Amino acid sequence: MDAKSAAAFQEHVERSIEQLSLALTVAEEACDDEECLRLKGMIGDVIARLDAMLQP
Numbered sequence: 001m002d003a004k005s006a007a008a009f010q011e012h013v014e015r016s017i018e019q020l021s022l023a024l025t026v027a028e029e030a031c032d033d034e035e036c037l038r039l040k041g042m043i044g045d046v047i048a049r050l051d052a053m054l055q056p
Helices: 003-030 033-054
Strands: none
16 A cells, blocks of 8 residues: 555544544443443444554
8 A cells, every 4th residue: 555545544544433432422421321331342342443453
């Protein structure tokens, strides 16, 4: 992947992580504790995988 494409890819992944984090904020406000914990676990796994993609 060329440098320009790599930078665009990284930017999109970082924005995805930000959006998923915002989704967790909504879940904390709108869901009961059990559902919120379940969503945190699932979304946390996705964020961790996306973050791992950005590591050299």
